[in-house]
Amino acid sequence: MKLFLLNLLCLFCVATGSVRAVDSLPQLAQMLRESDDAQLQLDILRGISAALKGRRTAPMPAGWDAVEAKLAASANSEVRTLTQTLSLTFGSARAKSSLRAIAADPKAEAGARRTALDSLLGIRDPELPPLLQQLVTDPAVRGTALRGLAAYDDAATPTAILAAYGSLGAEKRDALNTLASRNAFAKPLLAAVAAGKIAKTDLTADLVRQLRNLKDDAIKAQLTDLWGVMQETSPDMEKEIARVTRLYWAGGSTPGDAPRGRVVFNKVCAQCHTLFDSGGHVGPDITGANRGDLAYLLQNILYPNAVIPNEYRATTVETKDDRVITGIVKEQNATSLSIQTANELVTIPRAEVKSTSLSEQSLMPEGLITQLKDGELRDLLYYLSRPGQVALPQ
Numbered sequence: 238m239k240l241f242l243l244n245l246l247c248l249f250c251v252a253t254g255s256v257r258a259v260d261s262l263p264q265l266a267q268m269l270r271e272s273d274d275a276q277l278q279l280d281i282l283r284g285i286s287a288a289l290k291g292r293r294t295a296p297m298p299a300g301w302d303a304v305e306a307k308l309a310a311s312a313n314s315e316v317r318t319l320t321q322t323l324s325l326t327f328g329s330a331r332a333k334s335s336l337r338a339i340a341a342d343p344k345a346e347a348g349a350r351r352t353a354l355d356s357l358l359g360i361r362d363p364e365l366p367p368l369l370q371q372l373v374t375d376p377a378v379r380g381t382a383l384r385g386l387a388a389y390d391d392a393a394t395p396t397a398i399l400a401a402y403g404s405l406g407a408e409k410r411d412a413l414n415t416l417a418s419r420n421a422f423a424k425p426l427l428a429a430v431a432a433g434k435i436a437k438t439d440l441t442a443d444l445v446r447q448l449r450n451l452k453d454d455a456i457k458a459q460l461t462d463l464w465g466v467m468q469e470t471s472p473d474m475e476k477e478i479a480r481v482t483r484l485y486w487a488g489g490s491t492p493g494d495a496p497r498g499r500v501v502f503n504k505v506c507a508q509c510h511t512l513f514d515s516g517g518h519v520g521p522d523i524t525g526a527n528r529g530d531l532a533y534l535l536q537n538i539l540y541p542n543a544v545i546p547n548e549y550r551a552t553t554v555e556t557k558d559d560r561v562i563t564g565i566v567k568e569q570n571a572t573s574l575s576i577q578t579a580n581e582l583v584t585i586p587r588a589e590v591k592s593t594s595l596s597e598q599s600l601m602p603e604g605l606i607t608q609l610k611d612g613e614l615r616d617l618l619y620y621l622s623r624p625g626q627v628a629l630p631q
């Protein structure tokens with residue numbers, strides 16, 4: 238029995254999409270219906286999930302209805318969750334409506350709501366945008382909702398996000414990334430910045446680069462108005478490093494304030510880097526880097542493109558429905574592509590990809606510090622050079 242199962246799953250794994258794999262699904266469904274062994278059920282469910290990874294949808298195998306009904310009552314929560322996720326992939330209306338209800342329910346547990354949204358986003362549920370637009374004001378799930386909206390070319394999205402923007406906390410970043418992901422969203426975003434509804438300084442260098450990657454002349458012109466010309470590479474790296482070094486030491490023997498520098502770090506760097514005990518994992522953890530050396534810091538902050546380890550070169554992916562994603566390719570296979578952006582890991586089925594291009598640029602943007610005031614820059618550099626963490630200012 239066990240051997241037979243392994244065989245079936247293996248065939249299924251190597252031959253996903255082939256007639257053979259499709260043939261074996263009804264057999265697996267039958268086994269799931271007939272067995273009451275939770276471990277065996279888990280093995281089968283995991284096997285099917287692994288084989289379908291990277292596919293948004295698949296045809297429902299014969300007999301799956303009965304599997305869904307039976308395993309929904311399983312005492313094992315992993316069996317229940319896997320069954321629901323697979324049912325969703327197989328287009329089950331019951332799974333869709335129950336997940337939408339969980340996501341929308343303010344009394345449901347926040348983690349369960351986010352998982353429900355992620356699952357629905359995974360199949361790109363076409364009915365999701367109005368719910369997501371409504372959820373951008375719900376603190377429990379707004380980050381997921383804001384990120385999810387980037388996947389849909391829905392005309393109502395910019396208005397919904399811009400209306401909620403002022404009330405957002407750390408999720409402002411998700412809001413901005415989504416608005417910067419498509420031409421149709423970027424124009425209202427830039428209009429809001431021009432009108433002073435969004436602070437110009439909220440558009441950090443990575444967002445400006447993402448906006449430039451949309452390759453739209455009107456957007457580029459507006460960015461130049463708002464931001465000035467982006468310095469892509471400096472004619473004279475050493476001179477610029479010397480200038481900032483002088484500026485730093487002009488602050489005296491203790492050039493900056495470490496707690497205030499931590500605030501600047503959290504605003505401009507922490508989404509990508511961990512330092513000491515907190516931060517993101519898009520770029521390397523810089524706790525162990527040569528931070529005591531000002532020249533090292535400046536070279537890396539001012540000229541991230543001078544030396545780029547290959548695993549950190551940015552790739553720009555354009556989807557067939559005009560979404561532009563800039564990030565590092567983390568995983569790719571025949572069916573899908575996973576890209577780590579500055580704020581999330583996005584998986585896109587190959588069939589939805591229009592083009593990908595590997596750039597000569599680091600995912601770390603240039604121009605990160607051009608918006609900082611001299612004092613903020615000194616605080617940041619001073620904080621970066623400290624051996625250990627400091628408390629945030631009161």
Ligand code: HEC
Nearest residue numbers: 443505506509519520521537541545549579599600601605
């Ligand atoms: C959008 C993501 C992103 C942001 C924002 C960002 N970085 Fe980076 N950073 C990276 C990536 C990716 C690398 C690795 C590739 C490279 O060296 O260019 C990197 C490299 C570095 C390095 C070199 C690390 C090493 O191991 O040699 C330092 C130092 C650094 N960043 C500091 C900063 C500081 C300070 C800030 C804020 C002012 C910042 N970064 C903001 C993504 C980012």
